[in-house]
Amino acid sequence: MELHETKIDLAEGKREKLITLLNQSLADSIDLVYQAKQAHWNVKGPNFIALHELFDRVATELDVHVDDIAERITSLGGVAMGTVRISAEKSSLAEYPHEISDGTAHVDALSTALADFGKKARTNIDTTDELGDKDTADLYTNVSRNVDKLLWFVEAHNQA
Ligand SMILES: [Fe+2]
Numbered sequence: 048m049e050l051h052e053t054k055i056d057l058a059e060g061k062r063e064k065l066i067t068l069l070n071q072s073l074a075d076s077i078d079l080v081y082q083a084k085q086a087h088w089n090v091k092g093p094n095f096i097a098l099h100e101l102f103d104r105v106a107t108e109l110d111v112h113v114d115d116i117a118e119r120i121t122s123l124g125g126v127a128m129g130t131v132r133i134s135a136e137k138s139s140l141a142e143y144p145h146e147i148s149d150g151t152a153h154v155d156a157l158s159t160a161l162a163d164f165g166k167k168a169r170t171n172i173d174t175t176d177e178l179g180d181k182d183t184a185d186l187y188t189n190v191s192r193n194v195d196k197l198l199w200f201v202e203a204h205n206q207a
Contacts, residue, residue: 053124061178066125068171069116073129074137076113079164080106082143086157092150094204102157105197112190119186140164151205158202165194
C-alpha cells in the first residue's frame with residue numbers, strides 16, 4: 048500500500064491495517080447512505096410522512112460518518128477510496144430490496160442493514176484499539192453508538 052509521508056506517531060504497518068479496515072467501512076457507509084435514501088424515496092403507506100422524513104434523517108446522520116471515516120483515512124496518510132463505483136464493488140452489505148414499498152417492509156430492510164453495519168463498527172472498536180489507535184477506536188465507538196440509536200428509531204415502528 049502506498050502511504051503519504053506523515054509525521055504522525057503511528058507505525059506504517061499499523062496504519063496500513065487501519066486504512067484497509069477504514070476503507071471497507073467507507074464502502075459500506077456510502078452503500079448504507081443510499082440504502083436509506085432508497086427507503087426515503089420509495090416508502091408508501093399510512094406512516095408515509097414519518098418514515099419518509101426519518102429515513103432522510105438516517106441518511107443525513109450516516110453521511111457525517113462517511114466524512115469522518117474518509118478523513119481518518121487521509122489523516123493516517125492513506126487514500127480514501129470513496130467513489131460510488133468503489134462502494135458498489137467493495138461493500139459488504141447485502142443489496143437493498145428493490146421491489147418493496149410498504150412501511151413495514153422498509154423498516155425491516157433498513158433496520159437489517161443498520162444492524163449489520165453497526166455490528167461491524169462495534170467489532171472494529173476492539174480491532175482498532177488492539178492496533179494501538181484509540182482515536183479510530185473512538186471514531187468507531189461514536190459510529191456504533193449513533194447507528195444503535197438510528198436502528199432504534201427505525202425498528203421501533205415494528206416493535207409494537
Ligand atoms: Fe428527499
